[in-house]
Amino acid sequence: MPAMTEALLKVSLNHYLVLSAILFTLGMLGVLLRKNVIVILMSIELMLNAVNITFIAFSRYSGNIDGQVMVFFVMTIAAAEAAVGLALAVLIFKRFKEVNIRYFEHLRG
Amino acid sequence: MLELADYTFYFLAALVLISGIAVITAQNPIFSALWLALTMIGVAGIFVSLDAWFVAGVQLIVYAGAVMVLFVMVIMLFDLRHEIHAFSRGILSGFLKLASAGIVLGLIVGTVYRSAETVFAPPPVETDKMADVTKALANTLFTKYIFSFEVIGVLLLVIAIGAVTLSRIRGGTHASHD
Structure with missing residues (x-):
């Protein structure tokens, strides 16, 4: 049924949402499976980007600009989170000469 | 087509x-x-x-x-x-993690295909010019969301100070040499 296939392939809001869902799951897998703190932070950035795609897609398909404003806030939070996370990674590396996630439990004070 | x-x-x-x-x-x-x-x-x-x-x-x-x-x-x-x-060890926990990620993906995609088509069936709105979109964005950001905008500015200041403080902490091997 070529007509039905074409209707499925025609890009709609669903396509953007599914792309965002796959990207979010990839980020989640990265956070769960990797042990390097820096790669975990990158995976969190992936998840935040997936959420941004959802915001922009809904904003476009509902004709409401508020979603784009939310994306600005998400980007700000993401940059701040990366700065603090990388500072913690530097702290871990100074103590243990390795950036493994399991050393986080030894950080105190 | x-x-x-x-x-x-x-x-x-x-x-x-x-x-x-x-x-x-x-x-x-x-x-x-x-x-x-x-x-x-x-x-x-x-x-x-x-x-x-x-x-x-x-x-x-x-x-x-x-x-x-x-x-x-x-x-x-x-x-x-x-x-x-590079990856965390453990076959069982690895499978559990993959399965949980698959469940999340399946839930989201299933929900999307059950609901979004009916809610947002109409074709996308007519696009404005590039400058118009930016102007509308600025109008919304600096009127409706002005308080959030200011709070985000304060948050960034706190984050900057916090990051500098964190990276100046002398710990572990460094503490013994001082």
Whole structure:
């Protein structure tokens, strides 16, 4: 049924949402499976980007600009989170000469 | 009939997903960072395809520019030659993690295909000019969301001070030498 296939392939809001869902799951897998703190932070950035795609897609398909404003806030939070996370990674590396996630439990004070 | 916009979307989606997979599978963190930069560029392209030009520009400048420079600089600070166990060990827990990620993906996609089509069935709204979208964005940001905007500014100040404080803490091996 070529007509039905074409209707499925025609890009709609669903396509953007599914792309965002796959990207979010990839980020989640990265956070769960990797042990390097820096790669975990990158995976969190992936998840935040997936959420941004959802915001922009809904904003476009509902004709409401508020979603784009939310994306600005998400980007700000993401940059701040990366700065603090990388500072913690530097702290871990100074103590243990390795950036493994399991050393986080030894950080105190 | 499929149009150019559809093919552009599939190309960008493939770019984002392939580089996203490469981010979490690359053994060397510096390769992860470079793949992440490619992902960010792909996401910016998707923003352009959704007529969010200004957000796409900000995405390129903030993510592919500033945040990636931050990551790469921190990676260059470290000596990461011996990262043998890049992935967490444990077959059972690995399967559980993969299964939970699959469940999340299935739930979201299932929900999307059950609901979104009915809610947002009408075709996308007529697009404005590039400058109009940016103007509307600025109008919303500086009137309706002005309080959030100011609070975000305060948050950034706190984050900057916190990051500097964290990186100045002398701990572990350094403390014994002082």
